[in-house]
Amino acid sequence: HVAYFMIGAYVTVVLTMPAGAAGYNGIGGFALPEIFGVLGPVGSLFGWVLGVLGGMIAAALISLAVGVPTLRLREDYLAITALGIATILTTVVNDEEWLFNGPFGINTVHTPLREVFPLSLGGFTVNMVIFGALSLATFALTGYWLVRVFQRQGRRGRLILGVLV
Known part of the structure; x- marks a missing residue:
């Protein structure tokens, strides 16, 4: 991959x-x-x-x-x-x-x-920390949303979720 x-x-x-x-x-x-x-x-x-x-x-x-x-x-x-x-x-x-x-x-x-x-919020390190925090928040929210969607699909959704995790 x-x-x-x-x-x-x-x-x-x-x-x-x-x-x-x-x-x-x-x-x-x-x-x-x-x-x-x-x-x-x-x-x-x-x-x-x-x-x-x-x-x-x-x-x-x-x-x-x-x-x-x-x-x-x-x-x-x-x-x-x-x-x-x-x-x-x-x-x-x-x-x-x-x-x-x-x-x-x-x-x-x-x-x-x-x-x-x-917009620059400071030096390179500050910008990378802010970008990393925003990326992590986006990843967490997307993961939470996907788990909720798959759980609502019943047995098949839980099977897909089991394969993904």
Whole structure:
């Protein structure tokens, strides 16, 4: 699962990274937020949404390409295949410095809608703590809501909840 998340995240960053990002040996991003930014802040947000959708589609296609052949594998063979695919994808990301900046990762990610929400509540650490608290609260509320929805569905909902937890 982590490998598919990694694919989605890296494709999203490459699609939204500025075209002239320094340090990538001549390859930059596709700059979707900047391209649609001529339409205003909403256009810039649309570029980010397209980048995220592109990452989701790329992760889905790779997982489909891996999942279909391994669909009938059982037990140890499935685990070995999953571990092998994750290792291959990690090696590709670490070795392709021209696209992913190797083991250092992509570090020129820009914030969406920075000009619309210029609010800074302090230093970097303070902002990350506030962002983390908001993310944790969102996760907790969503989890609580999902548990309530599945519990209301009767026996089948409780079975789904048992599998998820």
